[in-house]
Amino acid sequence: MPDTDAPCLLWFRQDLRLEDNPALAAAIASERPVVPVYIWDEAGDWSPGGASRWWLHHALEDLAKSLAGHGLRLALRTGDSAEELKRLIAETGAGAVYWNRCYEPAAIARDKAIKQALKDAGLEAESFNASLLFEPWEIQNKSGKPFQVFTPYWKRCREFPTPAVAKVPLGKLAVPATWPDSEALEELGLLPEIKWDAGFYEAWTPTRRAGLQRLTAFAKEAVSAYGSQRDRPDVDGTSRLSPYLHFGQIGPREVFAAFREKGSDDSVGGRKYLAEIGWREFSYHLLYHFPETPERALREQFADFPWRKNRRHLQAWQRGQTGYPIVDAGMRQLWATGWMHNRVRMIAASLLVKHLLQPWQAGAEWFWDTLVDADLASNTQGWQWTAGCGADAAPYFRVFNPITQGEKFDPEGEYVRQWVPELKRLPDKYLHKPWEAPENLLAACGVELGDSYPEPIVGHFEGRSRALAAFEELKKQSGKS
DNA sequence: TTTTGAGTTGTTCGA
């Protein structure tokens, strides 16, 4: 018989919210006193990068406040997840542990072992789904295999009823008599020592409430313009919900519910946006079924691709010094705010992988460290798509032209002028290709190419044809074998 | 098993 006087641990991970939280609902249903915990565990190859840690710090602070509103104290710990859980169980006499599942390969392995160990020790251990509409193993094609193409995958998903938000009766929470020790949030060391995060505070409010406000406003109004505005980095036309979704401050079921409530789930913009949630799901589907993909290309022939590793090129790209204004604007926006507009991510990624022939993994690592929304599934999938080595990949001859992309999606140059201020006096005509401006005009605008702003790191046509040749070669190679 | 239709996000060239 379960002893309901013994508390349960509610183990938070990437589900930093109280509503729509099935593990919390189970904890309440057990009638046990609830002890919420978060363990900062840096084990593994994909420990959160600097920007993610910044977000996590604030999300935890916000979560602790929400819990306090219900009489609960969040216990913070640093160390190995299994070890810390064991300690917490000893300290609290807990008889059960509840959590919501993570889907990164390392987390799956770790959590599986923990669940077994807890059960072996005679504890109740249960996990739930808070992060996805459909878990990766729930969706399969008619042969029982995973999907590798988005459109049929999403079509299949949409044949199921939309999963409902999990109800959490917060009024029935039981509170323990004593609390385990907690580290102070600052002791987790999530905030940077060097103050590079000033711009983050201007760009973001990393709380659930702010995320919900954004979601509601977006579902109500902004989504009608999503189809036409989402590719414009100079406009606030995207949802900017990605970091909230990554940390589970908002769940995808809540997104669908908000769209339904505002009557925008069946509009053109609404369907387009919800398909982006579908891409997030698809990325997790792929990561689960192809767990090597964060490190290795899904298409095997890419193992021997002739990348031209070059530290100088990688660094110029990272620092926003490629000489292509739209790319440099994006890379600087990323550094300053922890986020880059999706359209610009594609242009910048394409330049690194195709024009510069740098391995996509180098770009993925940089994004991992600098994005507040860094997500192993989406990041991996995005980079493999760009490099043409993943599922449903871009055809090899699709090489973004950073000049025409800039002119098309930042036509008045507002985005470039914001992030590359040394070019801001240049007229629109030359803003995306300063090297074509006449000498005297450049001088009049205070631009000296090669000094105040770099020459293009590689010519567009040169880079393009070099990339096409390399991909052509790969095709020949794989045809031979 | 074989066949058929289709596939996130583009660029360039020539009419």
Added chain:
DNA sequence: GTCGAACAACTCAAA
């Protein structure tokens, strides 16, 4: 300036 075709062939999903 605008428009359609070519870029290449391959893999996936379903009938």
